[in-house]
Amino acid sequence: MTADRSVPDPGDGRPAAHHGTPAAAHAGPAAPRPRRLLVVTAVDAERVAVEAARLETAEALDAVRVIAAGVGQAAAAAGTAVALARAEAAGEPYDLVISAGIAGGFAPVAPVGHVTVAETIVAADLGAQTPEGFVPVAELGFGVGEHRPPARLSRDVARALGAAYGPLLTVSTVTGSAERTAELTGRHPHAVAEAMEGFGVAEAAAACGVPCLEIRTVSNTVGPRDRDAWRIGDALAALTAAFGKLPAALEVEATHDD
Numbered sequence: 001m002t003a004d005r006s007v008p009d010p011g012d013g014r015p016a017a018h019h020g021t022p023a024a025a026h027a028g029p030a031a032p033r034p035r036r037l038l039v040v041t042a043v044d045a046e047r048v049a050v051e052a053a054r055l056e057t058a059e060a061l062d063a064v065r066v067i068a069a070g071v072g073q074a075a076a077a078a079g080t081a082v083a084l085a086r087a088e089a090a091g092e093p094y095d096l097v098i099s100a101g102i103a104g105g106f107a108p109v110a111p112v113g114h115v116t117v118a119e120t121i122v123a124a125d126l127g128a129q130t131p132e133g134f135v136p137v138a139e140l141g142f143g144v145g146e147h148r149p150p151a152r153l154s155r156d157v158a159r160a161l162g163a164a165y166g167p168l169l170t171v172s173t174v175t176g177s178a179e180r181t182a183e184l185t186g187r188h189p190h191a192v193a194e195a196m197e198g199f200g201v202a203e204a205a206a207a208c209g210v211p212c213l214e215i216r217t218v219s220n221t222v223g224p225r226d227r228d229a230w231r232i233g234d235a236l237a238a239l240t241a242a243f244g245k246l247p248a249a250l251e252v253e254a255t256h257d258d
């Protein structure tokens, strides 16, 4: 895995992001930039870290709510759906959902303390195990196995946050062996991180017709289990710093190309 999965500044002379096309080539009609955010974390420590960025004071934003919906996809989807439906019913709908928290980062692109932003939000273990290997749910013909955030918005946010940008995997079991790491990177060679909630948040957001981003900071490296190597405090501090930059990041060219 040697690909550069950071997102270079425009015009800095380096190649564009791994998926390639320069932003200008995609410029579509201007879309209103998101001003009403729902941020969904798993646990309270993550919620507190996001709230420490004091997004509610940002002039660029009209409303921000941060909720801790629980660990795992089911809790994440339920909490997100309820919050979105209540806001809609109150006549104050959100226009962007962000799945946020800590994550395991894939080496070498996402070391501990690094920020990651999802280019795609992938249900990495939703499917069937067969004698020939894993078959994703979409190939089985009964579901969607990934969500794609608005491409320009996610790329601009990644660039502004200095984040590793690529597929962000959602798993139901934390990876803890070299074999499982190799299996995941074999199927998702450009993956930047894994966590346990993003796909659930994205499913609920899609059901409610609201765009979704995933932003995570790295607390541990995906690989053989090593509890002594976790740096949860560093990851939470990085989460606060990343969300501190978010209002300005959302103001960058919020146009949709997809």
Ligand SMILES: O=C(O)c1cccc(C(=O)CC[C@H]2O[C@@H](n3cnc4c(=O)[nH]cnc43)[C@H](O)[C@@H]2O)c1
Residues within 6 Å of the ligand: 042, 043, 071, 072, 101, 102, 103, 104, 105, 171, 173, 174, 175, 176, 194, 195, 196, 197, 219, 220, 221, 222, 225, 226, 227
């Ligand atoms: O017991 C372990 O070995 C272990 C290793 C890493 C994380 C955990 C957790 O229970 C945390 C789950 C929680 O944090 C997110 N997270 C953080 N790192 C990872 C990871 O490497 N793989 C998947 N999820 C991770 C996750 O979104 C949960 O909210 C335990």
